[in-house]
Amino acid sequence: MTDLKDLSREAKRLAVVFEATGAEVVELDFLQISNVLLDLYGEDIRGRAFITNDPVYGEMMLRPDFTIPIVEQHMANSLSPARYTYCGRVFRRQEEFPDRPREFLQVGYEIFDGANPEKADAEVFSLVNEALNGIPFRIATGDIGILMAAVRSLSTTETRKRALLRHIWRPHRFKTLLNQFSGLSSKPLPNQDLEDYNKLIDKFQTIGSRNVQEIKVRLQQIKLESETDPIDPEEVKILDDILSLKDTCKVALSYLEKVSKKMPGIEKTVDNFAKRLDFLGSNGIKVDLLDFEGSYGRTSMEYYDGFVFGFYSETYKDLAPVATGGRYDALTERMGQGKKIPAVGAVLRPDLTLLIRGNNHD
Amino acid sequence: MIRLGIPSKGRLMGQTFDWFSDRGINLVRSESDREYAGHIEGIKNVQLIFLSASEIPRELSSGRLHFGVTGTDVIQEKLVGFNRLVEPVSELGFGFADLIIAVPSFWVDVETLDDLDAVSAQFRDTHGYRLRIATKYHRLLREFLMKAGVADYQIVDSQGATEGAVKNGLAEAIADITSTGDTLKANHLKILSDGLILKSQATLFKSLTADFSQEENQVAKSLLKKLKAKN
Numbered sequence: 001m002t003d004l005k006d007l008s009r010e011a012k013r014l015a016v017v018f019e020a021t022g023a024e025v026v027e028l029d030f031l032q033i034s035n036v037l038l039d040l041y042g043e044d045i046r047g048r049a050f051i052t053n054d055p056v057y058g059e060m061m062l063r064p065d066f067t068i069p070i071v072e073q074h075m076a077n078s079l080s081p082a083r084y085t086y087c088g089r090v091f092r093r094q095e096e097f098p099d100r101p102r103e104f105l106q107v108g109y110e111i112f113d114g115a116n117p118e119k120a121d122a123e124v125f126s127l128v129n130e131a132l133n134g135i136p137f138r139i140a141t142g143d144i145g146i147l148m149a150a151v152r153s154l155s156t157t158e159t160r161k162r163a164l165l166r167h168i169w170r171p172h173r174f175k176t177l178l179n180q181f182s183g184l185s186s187k188p189l190p191n192q193d194l195e196d197y198n199k200l201i202d203k204f205q206t207i208g209s210r211n212v213q214e215i216k217v218r219l220q221q222i223k224l225e226s227e228t229d230p231i232d233p234e235e236v237k238i239l240d241d242i243l244s245l246k247d248t249c250k251v252a253l254s255y256l257e258k259v260s261k262k263m264p265g266i267e268k269t270v271d272n273f274a275k276r277l278d279f280l281g282s283n284g285i286k287v288d289l290l291d292f293e294g295s296y297g298r299t300s301m302e303y304y305d306g307f308v309f310g311f312y313s314e315t316y317k318d319l320a321p322v323a324t325g326g327r328y329d330a331l332t333e334r335m336g337q338g339k340k341i342p343a344v345g346a347v348l349r350p351d352l353t354l355l356i357r358g359n360n361h362d
Numbered sequence: 363m364i365r366l367g368i369p370s371k372g373r374l375m376g377q378t379f380d381w382f383s384d385r386g387i388n389l390v391r392s393e394s395d396r397e398y399a400g401h402i403e404g405i406k407n408v409q410l411i412f413l414s415a416s417e418i419p420r421e422l423s424s425g426r427l428h429f430g431v432t433g434t435d436v437i438q439e440k441l442v443g444f445n446r447l448v449e450p451v452s453e454l455g456f457g458f459a460d461l462i463i464a465v466p467s468f469w470v471d472v473e474t475l476d477d478l479d480a481v482s483a484q485f486r487d488t489h490g491y492r493l494r495i496a497t498k499y500h501r502l503l504r505e506f507l508m509k510a511g512v513a514d515y516q517i518v519d520s521q522g523a524t525e526g527a528v529k530n531g532l533a534e535a536i537a538d539i540t541s542t543g544d545t546l547k548a549n550h551l552k553i554l555s556d557g558l559i560l561k562s563q564a565t566l567f568k569s570l571t572a573d574f575s576q577e578e579n580q581v582a583k584s585l586l587k588k589l590k591a592k593n
Contacts, residue, residue, distance in 0.1 A: 167513070207550050209534060214488060
C-alpha cells in the first residue's frame, strides 16, 4: 500500500516543475455533467468512467480526466493565451485490467497558445522530461497531424476522406475502409438496381426517426461510391508506409521529407515536425535518439490531432504509461462553438513515478 | 449445506424442474408456493434458493450460492471477468436465446455492422445527436461495438419491451435477446447479418468463489454425478 504522504510529496515534486512556469493552478469539480464527455468520446466513455445520477442534471460522471473540463472553461471564459496546471484525482472503471487502480492522481499541464505551436509542443514535452528526471523510461512519439494530412491529400472523394478521418483512432476499421476504397475488398452493398431498393422500402412500415429520405440519400452515396475509381495504389502505399514508420525522429524526418515530394499535401505538417525537433533540440532533448512511430497515439484518446507522446517505464513493462500528452487543436474548436485556439498538454502519474523511484532505491 | 439457485418464475423454472427430474432428482418447492425456498427429494444438505434469473449471477459471484441455473447472457453481462468467478457445469438445452442487434426492416441500405457504422455517422450529421440503441445489455453491446469499430452511437437503457423501442421513438435500433425472431418481425425489425453478439442458453453454473467444506464437497460431488447420468 502506497503511503499517502509519500504520494502527495511525489505529486508536489512533479507539480513544482509546471508551477514554476507561472501557469495558473486550476481546481475542478469531481462531478461533471456527462453530456459534454459523451458528446466527445461517445459511448466508450461510459465503459471507462464512473457514472452517477443527479435528480436535476441527470447523468453525471466522476471526472475521468482534467483536459476536457479545462478546455470547456477556457473556451467559455477567454481566448487569450494561457497556461494551466493541476494536481488531483481522476476516476476510471477498470473492466479490462481489474488490477489497475480506480482512482489515481494526475499532475498535468496545458498550454493554450497559437503563437508558436511547435515551440509549445517542445515546452510541454521538455517539462515532462524534466519532471521525470532520473527515472529509466522509454519514450514514444508520433504525429497524428501528418497522418491526417496524408489522408486529406489522397486524390479521391471528400466523402471517402471524411470516412477515413473519422476512423483515424480505430485502426481496424480504418484499414477495412481503406481496403474498400482501394478496391481490395468488396463493397458493402449488393448489386441490385437502386430502383429495386427504393421499391423494397415500401414493403415495410417506416418506424423511428431515421426517415426514408435519409435512406435514399445513403443508397445514392453507396451507388456513387461503387462508381468511384479506387484510390491510387501508389498513394495507399505511401499511407501504409507512414502508418508503419518506426525509427528515430531524425531518420523518420528525412524519410517524410522525401515522401512529401510525392505527396505535397503533407509538406506543411512535415515542416512543423522539423521545427518541433529543432525546439526540442535547443531544450536539450537528444532528438537523435528519440523514437518516432507513424501510428503512435491512434488507439488512445480520440482528441489528439498533432504531436503525441508517451513515457513508459523500462523497469515495469506492463505498467500504464507514466506520462502521456499531445496536441488537441480540433478539440478547442469543437468545444469553442466557432472559436478555436491551438492547444497542447500532458498528464503524469505520481503513483507510478513513486513506484518506479521506490524500486530504484532498493 | 449446498445452496443451489433456481429461477423463481415462469417457463425457465418449469424447464429447470424437468431437467433435474429427467436425471432422477426431484426439486421440491416448500409447501407454500409463495416461499422462495425448497429442497431435493431424498437428498439432505441441499437447499434450494428461488431467485430471479438476473440475480443469480451476483449471488454466484459473491459465493452465497454454490450452484445456480441462469442464462449465459446475464452471466456475461453482469459479471466482469465471468470466467474467474463461475464455471459452467452443464448446458441445459433450453432457454435458447441469441443476443443480437436489430434495425428497422425498411432500412434497406443496412445489412451489416459496416452499414450501421456508416449510418451512425450520417445520422449524427443529420440529427445532431448520436444514433440510439436500446438495450439492457449495456456492457456486452458496448464491448461488441468497440471491437467492431462502430462509432457515433449511444446506448439508451431499456429494461423491457425493447423490441418496441424504435416504434415508440425511444431509439433507432435495439440490441436484445431473441429466440425465434417473430417478435422482431412483428415490430418491423430485422437482424444485422453480422450482429450476433452472443448465443445464450440456460446453464448450470458453479461458483468459483464459494467456500466448500469437506462435507459440502461430498454432497456436490454426488449431486454432479447424478446429473451426468440421464434416465
